[in-house]
Amino acid sequence: MADRQMPPLADLLNLLFDKRRRPDGRPYSNEDVASAIRAAEGQITQSYIWMLRRGTREDPKISHLKMLADFFEVPSGFFLDPEVYEATVAELSGEPAQDNADSKLERVMLRRVSEMSPESRKLVMSMIRHVSELDRAGDDAKQDKADD
Template identity: 40%
Template sequence: MTTRFSIAEKLDRLFQRIRPAGQGEYSHSAVAEAIREQQGISISHTYIWQLRTGRRDNPTIQHLTALATFFGVPVAYFLDDEQARKIDSELELLVALRDTGVTEIALRAADLSPGSRETISNMILKVWELENGMKQAD
């Protein structure tokens, strides 16, 4: 049997995984304010907290869409558990990349010339080959 996830669980995972660079998770107030300013949707920080904690569990599609837009996921994340699982897997990868500094390396490399990016790519490949060769030899 497939596990079903509540809106509260899904919203909590978004708060935990999607955050400003180098900071902790967004506050409920910051999310509500951003949704009001950027999307023109009326939503309170208390309501977001109630949804996240499961005290409210039947939001309007407008509020789900606004939350999904803020966190950069499709609204299907809240409506379809299979989509939620897929997106959660992708978010886990992004969290791992963020936590290991890979995104910082990629962002810095984006400003380099194509030749310099190729050189860095070759260096990374050589380091990978050395480390994987050492692991296989162990």
């Protein structure tokens, strides 16, 4: 896994600008993003975002990457971890045009899990398997009752 190369930061950011749109369907501008981040108590400018998107500014602070990830609702690992990047790109590619509650919940869960330790991820997977088994058992019981 460690031998996989990450795309340049500019490509990653431009992908997010392309895939994540304003509610009216138009792309976010650099100023839209900077203003929203500043409103959330972050410190970033539209010109800094422009430089990151052009590739003229490299090696941003981790705090800036986190703010950008939060704005675009992707895991912060999207910018640094090839596995998180690939999972997020797959999610972005299959995302329906209109956002719905389920896809928003899935994005939040993906973001939270990607930031956990490996031990915590294993625990979450174990819990998901257990809940899935309970859910299937409930479905089977409903089907048996319907067959009667």
